[in-house]
Amino acid sequence: MDAYGEQVRLRAMGVADAESLWRWNHDAEVMRWMDEGYAETIGQVAKWLDERAGNAYGDVLFGIEEPGGTLIGLVRLHGAEPETGVADLDIYLGEKDFWGKGYATDAMRTACRYGFEKMRLRKITLTAVVENEAALHIYRKVGFVEEGRLRQVFRHEGQWIDKFTMGLLAGELR
Numbered sequence: 001m002d003a004y005g006e007q008v009r010l011r012a013m014g015v016a017d018a019e020s021l022w023r024w025n026h027d028a029e030v031m032r033w034m035d036e037g038y039a040e041t042i043g044q045v046a047k048w049l050d051e052r053a054g055n056a057y058g059d060v061l062f063g064i065e066e067p068g069g070t071l072i073g074l075v076r077l078h079g080a081e082p083e084t085g086v087a088d089l090d091i092y093l094g095e096k097d098f099w100g101k102g103y104a105t106d107a108m109r110t111a112c113r114y115g116f117e118k119m120r121l122r123k124i125t126l127t128a129v130v131e132n133e134a135a136l137h138i139y140r141k142v143g144f145v146e147e148g149r150l151r152q153v154f155r156h157e158g159q160w161i162d163k164f165t166m167g168l169l170a171g172e173l174r
């Protein structure tokens with residue numbers, strides 16, 4: 001089932017989304033605070049989208065649509081384990097024209113609510129580069145707290161810099 005926030009719709013992704021995903025992953029501004037993969041062709045991205053197993057407990061990938069129906073980014077809950085009820089979250093908006101409109105905050109809340117209510121998760125975790133102020137702001141705003149600091153794990157402008165590990169327990173979502 002799709003998941004609806006106040007503004008965004010979260011829906012499954014498929015081959016038709018390959019061009020968007022490829023473009024986002026090759027945009028230096030979008031990827032500035034994220035671990036870059038190796039260069040890929042659109043065909044390889046399409047193949048990955050086509051061949052990945054459908055959404056299931058251990059890996060839920062949602063495309064984020066804004067109210068006009070444009071795909072603007074993705075959010076993923078992955079690595080969930082029934083023994084612990086903990087999953088990791090990744091989010092980014094690849095369409096830069098749609099930054100600063102509240103969509104990532106709404107998508108975070110919607111994905112976390114989906115995790116806690118539908119998947120019965122107990123906890124959601126993520127990591128964020130300590131200098132990524134916009135991302136840290138939205139994570140704190142929805143209730144994530146810093147739990148630790150991973151030293152020198154991210155390469156930025158010729159320096160190795162740190163990441164925070166953050167966590168949100170069921171009941172803490174704001």
Ligand SMILES: CC(C)(COP(=O)(O)OP(=O)(O)OC[C@H]1O[C@@H](n2cnc3c(N)ncnc32)[C@H](O)[C@@H]1OP(=O)(O)O)[C@@H](O)C(=O)NCCC(=O)NCCS
Nearest residue numbers: 030033092093099100101102103104105128133134135137
């Ligand atoms: C970070 C990102 C997800 C934010 O998405 P967005 O839709 O623009 O975010 P929102 O509009 O929901 O909220 C942005 C908030 O951050 C704040 N913000 C923006 N830039 C900021 C900065 N440099 N310092 C502090 N706060 C900042 C805004 O004021 C706003 O807060 P408010 O709603 O309380 O006023 C998006 O810009 C993105 O995907 N960036 C590239 C990839 C990335 O960094 N992903 C996260 C990797 S961990």
